[in-house]
Amino acid sequence: MVSPWMEHGTVMRYLQEHGHADVDKLLYEIAQGLQYLHSQHIVHGDLRGNNILITQDWRACLADFGLSIVSNATSSMSTNRGGSAYWMAPELLAPDRFGFEFARTPASDVYAYGCVCLELYTGKPPFAGLREPAALLKVLGGERPERPLTLPLMSDTLWQHITTYWAENPTARPETQLVVQNMVWPTLTQADSPPAESNEPSRERRREIIPQDEDMRRLLQECKISVGIASILSDALETTPFDEQLITVNAFLTTCIE
Numbered sequence: 001m002v003s004p005w006m007e008h009g010t011v012m013r014y015l016q017e018h019g020h021a022d023v024d025k026l027l028y029e030i031a032q033g034l035q036y037l038h039s040q041h042i043v044h045g046d047l048r049g050n051n052i053l054i055t056q057d058w059r060a061c062l063a064d065f066g067l068s069i070v071s072n073a074t075s076s077m078s079t080n081r082g083g084s085a086y087w088m089a090p091e092l093l094a095p096d097r098f099g100f101e102f103a104r105t106p107a108s109d110v111y112a113y114g115c116v117c118l119e120l121y122t123g124k125p126p127f128a129g130l131r132e133p134a135a136l137l138k139v140l141g142g143e144r145p146e147r148p149l150t151l152p153l154m155s156d157t158l159w160q161h162i163t164t165y166w167a168e169n170p171t172a173r174p175e176t177q178l179v180v181q182n183m184v185w186p187t188l189t190q191a192d193s194p195p196a197e198s199n200e201p202s203r204e205r206r207r208e209i210i211p212q213d214e215d216m217r218r219l220l221q222e223c224k225i226s227v228g229i230a231s232i233l234s235d236a237l238e239t240t241p242f243d244e245q246l247i248t249v250n251a252f253l254t255t256c257i258e
Contacts, residue, residue: 114165
């Protein structure tokens with residue numbers, strides 16, 4: 001299989017060189033890629049940071065399908081137990097213990113995706129401070145990595161999602177369609193985005209707060225300000241932001257009182 005050359009390298013290299021400002025966007029794109037594979041009945045089988053590349057237009061792209069399988073094929077039971085153990089689901093580490101035969105599944109991909117979330121935030125795989133056998137014993141014992149407290153800070157929501165991706169029972173893990181929804185990220189360009197809601201009151205609301213033109217003239221006239229100045233002020237208010245209107249009116253009234 002021939003793949004395009006990705007000059008930006010892996011997602012891990014990208015984060016090291018460019019920082020973590022886009023980490024949630026990248027996680028969203030990785031989830032999208034995984035969902036597409038699963039929609040085609042393909043299990044990636046070895047999802048981890050070094051198997052995720054950055055495309056020419058700076059998007060995350062899944063790579064290294066050496067352990068991938070067709071999930072609905074009779075050959076989905078594999079004798080090849082290769083892979084990166086730190087990212088492997090417990091049912092892959094000890095299938096007999098869970099009453100399974102060794103098989104990579106969409107659920108084991110979701111577990112690995114949870115590990116990738118942690119990896120992209122910390123730069124390290126789960127239980128990176130332990131040797132592989134000790135890390136595997138922790139996973140089989142039902143333990144999972146602690147929430148990282150270093151920068152960049154992980155949101156409460158993301159951490160809650162990760163814990164569901166790490167569920168011991170594969171059937172308790174969400175499907176990738178739900179994972180993508182969990183990781184939702186605004187993909188519209190600014191030009192395509194709906195216009196932002198203005199914090200300024202509507203014209204009708206303005207007229208409830210700011211006196212009508214005639215009222216303004218009367219108010220200012222009582223303060224012995226000429227109708228001409230009042231008229232100019234009223235016209236100016238039509239094109240002045242609401243908060244500045246209040247400042248302008250208050251300034252005039254303060255002058256009158258003094």
